[in-house]
Every structure is written in C-alpha cells, then in structure tokens.
Amino acid sequence: MAILPTPGLSTRIYNWVDLVGEVVPLGTSVPQDGNLKIGDRVAARCVLGSHATYIVLPYEDLIRIALDDDPIKIGALPLNYMTAWGMLKHSGVKLSPGSTILIGAASGGLGTAVAQLVNAFKMDIRMIGTCSTSKFEYISSLGIELTDRKAPDVVAPLLRLTNGEGVNVAYDGVCSEQSLKSSLAATRADVGKVVVFEVMGNIDADGSGVVRTTQEIFAERLQPPRITFYALETSFYNKAEISEFHDIVKKVRNGELDPVVSKLMRLSQAREAHGLLKSGSSVRGKMMFVVDAELAAHYCIWTILCGNGDFFRGRKLHGKLWMNIVSHNLSERSLSFLSLQTRIGLLSSILFFFILFFEVMSMCLIIYRRGI
Numbered sequence: 001m002a003i004l005p006t007p008g009l010s011t012r013i014y015n016w017v018d019l020v021g022e023v024v025p026l027g028t029s030v031p032q033d034g035n036l037k038i039g040d041r042v043a044a045r046c047v048l049g050s051h052a053t054y055i056v057l058p059y060e061d062l063i064r065i066a067l068d069d070d071p072i073k074i075g076a077l078p079l080n081y082m083t084a085w086g087m088l089k090h091s092g093v094k095l096s097p098g099s100t101i102l103i104g105a106a107s108g109g110l111g112t113a114v115a116q117l118v119n120a121f122k123m124d125i126r127m128i129g130t131c132s133t134s135k136f137e138y139i140s141s142l143g144i145e146l147t148d149r150k151a152p153d154v155v156a157p158l159l160r161l162t163n164g165e166g167v168n169v170a171y172d173g174v175c176s177e178q179s180l181k182s183s184l185a186a187t188r189a190d191v192g193k194v195v196v197f198e199v200m201g202n203i204d205a206d207g208s209g210v211v212r213t214t215q216e217i218f219a220e221r222l223q224p225p226r227i228t229f230y231a232l233e234t235s236f237y238n239k240a241e242i243s244e245f246h247d248i249v250k251k252v253r254n255g256e257l258d259p260v261v262s263k264l265m266r267l268s269q270a271r272e273a274h275g276l277l278k279s280g281s282s283v284r285g286k287m288m289f290v291v292d293a294e295l296a297a298h299y300c301i302w303t304i305l306c307g308n309g310d311f312f313r314g315r316k317l318h319g320k321l322w323m324n325i326v327s328h329n330l331s332e333r334s335l336s337f338l339s340l341q342t343r344i345g346l347l348s349s350i351l352f353f354f355i356l357f358f359e360v361m362s363m364c365l366i367i368y369r370r371g372i
C-alpha cells in the first residue's frame with residue numbers, strides 16, 4: 001500500500017497494490033484456451049483497489065500460481081520483490097559477482113527484498129545499507145552491513161567500509177539534493193552509479209502533500225548515465241519478467257526465499273496500519289491485510305478439514321485465502337487473529353464430529369435394542 005500525496009488534489013490516493021485471490025467468474029473476452037479457469041489461484045499487481053473482496057482485472061494482469069502456494073508469501077512478491085529484482089537486473093547497472101551495493105532505506109519492504117534476492121539467488125554481492133539505528137539488528141539478519149542514515153556524515157563510514165573505494169551501485173529512495181550527493185560520493189570515482197527508486201525527499205514533513213512534482217525533481221537531479229531512475233513497469237506481466245517472477249516463486253516454494261511479512265492485519269485495522277507506516281519507526285519488511293477475514297477463516301477451516309496445513313503456526317495457510325497486501329513492513333508479526341479463527345474452527349469441527357459420533361452411536365443402540 002502506498003499513500004500518495006497527490007499534487008492538485010485535496011484527497012490523497014491510497015494505492016493498494018498487490019493481491020492474491022481466486023478467479024470467480026471469467027469475462028467473455030477471456031480466451032477459452034484453458035490458461036485461466038474459474039478456481040485458479042492468482043497473484044496480481046494492481047494500480048488501485050486490491051483491498052476489495054472482489055475486483056475486476058484484465059486477464060493478462062493475472063499471474064497464475066499453484067493452489068498449494070502459500071498465499072501470504074506469494075502475495076508479498078509482485079511489487080516489492082519484482083521491483084527489487086528489476087533494480088538488481090534491469091536498471092542499467094551491471095553487478096558482477098564481487099560487486100558492492102549500497103541500499104538506501106534498507107529496512108523497508110524494498111530494501112529487505114533486495115537483500116533477500118541477493119541471498120536467495122547467490123549473487124555474491126556485498127551489501128551495505130542505511131537505516132535507523134533501531135533496525136540495525138534486523139538489517140544484520142539479512143546479511144547487510146550497516147550505516148546510520150541519520151549520522152552527521154553518512155559518506156565517511158561508507159568509504160571506510162570499502163577501503164576508500166566506494167560501492168559499485170548506490171540505490172537511493174530519497175532523491176533529495178543531499179541524499180544524491182551522499183549516494184554519489186559513496187560510489188566508485190567516475191564509474192559508480194546511483195539508481196533512484198523513489199523521491200521520498202519530495203514529501204512534506206507532515207505527509208500532507210509534495211513539495212515539488214517528481215518530474216521537476218527528475219529534470220533537475222537525474223544525471224544519466226551516473227544517476228538514473230528505475231521503476232517496475234506496471235505491465236511486467238506481459239514481458240520477460242514474468243518468467244523471472246516464476247523463478248522467484250520457485251525459490252519461495254523450495255524454501256530458499258522466505259519473504260519477510262512482519263504483520264498481517266484485518267482490513268478494519270487500516271487506520272492503525274496507516275499510522276504505523278507514517279511513523280515509520282516499526283517498518284520492517286512487508287505488511288499485509290486479510291481483506292475478508294471471515295472468508296479467509298472459512299477457507300482455512302476447509303483446509304483444516306482436508307488435513308492440509310500448518311494452521312497452528314498460522315503462517316503456511318494453504319487453502320483459499322483472500323487477502324491483499326500492503327507493500328510495507330512492520331515490526332511484530334500479528335497473525336494471532338487468524339490462528340484464533342482457525343483454532344475456533346478446529347474446536348467447532350472436533351465438537352461437530354464428537355456430537356455426530358454420539359448421535360450415530362445412539363441410533364445404533366436404539367436400532368440394536370429394537371432389534372432385540
């Protein structure tokens with residue numbers, strides 16, 4: 001989810017991006033070639049509106065996944081992990097093994113994704129990251145070396161870490177004059193590159209709007225080939241990237257990539273979620289919403305009855321689960337309400353079978369006695 005301060009509009013746009021869901025009906029324009037069927041589990045990266053229980057999307061935008069894929073883990077991938085992949089592979093920089101990168105805002109959803117992909121695909125890239133000191137432990141756990149983004153001099157410690165050489169590529173999510181100056185100074189002299197992935201420095205301090213438009217800032221500050229911008233194309237589904245998406249999914253399936261989803265919330269907790277994002281203090285990895293908790297719980301119970309799933313841990317929720325995903329991370333895992341739902345479901349199921357058992361036994365007893 002992104003909260004976009006929108007120039008010229010008093011209302012801000014709340015941009016709900018990723019989703020995992022199930023195909024319910026198919027429109028008439030969908031080819032009848034069997035590639036997409038009712039009941040298929042799909043992931044998607046919408047531009048708007050993935051927080052609805054039902055959403056109408058062009059069939060080309062749906063990425064079919066397996067029925068037993070973990071919807072939480074796969075749902076984390078379309079925006080952040082595909083953007084992170086693009087930053088590493090398609091942003092115009094060549095990162096050969098042994099390269100060093102600097103990840104700005106390393107603790108966030110995107111920074112986490114970059115680090116996890118580097119590790120999962122064994123890219124042999126050294127990672128240094130900037131973040132708040134409170135998140136140092138988290139960042140270290142991702143294999144990233146640290147620098148305090150709020151230190152008076154950010155560049156000197158970075159250069160010390162690289163024996164004065166600087167990094168090959170610096171990823172910058174702020175794009176202010178100051179941050180670009182620091183990022184460039186942290187790269188190798190004359191050849192190091194800065195890839196901008198966002199213009200966070202453009203947002204008013206109170207989050208109510210933008211200081212200047214992104215276009216104005218880019219016109220002034222990007223300096224190709226050394227300072228460029230990368231964004232994930234909204235239509236990546238139709239391009240070569242789709243096979244890369246499936247490669248990433250394979251890593252999740254075989255356990256080599258475990259996307260960090262630090263909080264799972266109900267849609268009714270959206271206000272709280274927005275507050276947490278705004279404060280930023282507890283942001284780590286990605287945060288997700290279950291859009292329709294009843295439906296989700298219902299399908300989890302279905303899963304339990306089929307004897308398929310780790311429902312007690314509440315993490316690997318095989319089964320039909322409708323949720324939408326927010327592209328930000330928070331500190332604590334909060335899966336408890338789903339565990340509660342599934343536990344209630346299990347207890348009800350046990351009770352149901354217990355009553356059924358006694359009913360059948362009583363019937364048998366009555367028949368037996370009448371028979372006598």
Ligand SMILES: NC(=O)c1ccc[n+]([C@@H]2O[C@H](COP(=O)([O-])OP(=O)(O)OC[C@H]3O[C@@H](n4cnc5c(N)ncnc54)[C@H](OP(=O)(O)O)[C@@H]3O)[C@@H](O)[C@H]2O)c1
Nearest residue numbers: 083105107108109110131132197198231232283327328329
């Ligand atoms: N280009 C693309 O295609 C693309 C795709 C996805 C997302 N994005 C953008 O990339 C940005 C990061 O996404 P995300 O999902 O990682 O966000 P996120 O999970 O909310 O993380 C943002 C992180 O940025 C750090 N931060 C906050 N204010 C900062 C500042 N003024 N200077 C430096 N760091 C700051 C915070 O970490 P600390 O507290 O540790 O500093 C926070 O953890 C967002 O603005 C998002 O819109 C771009």
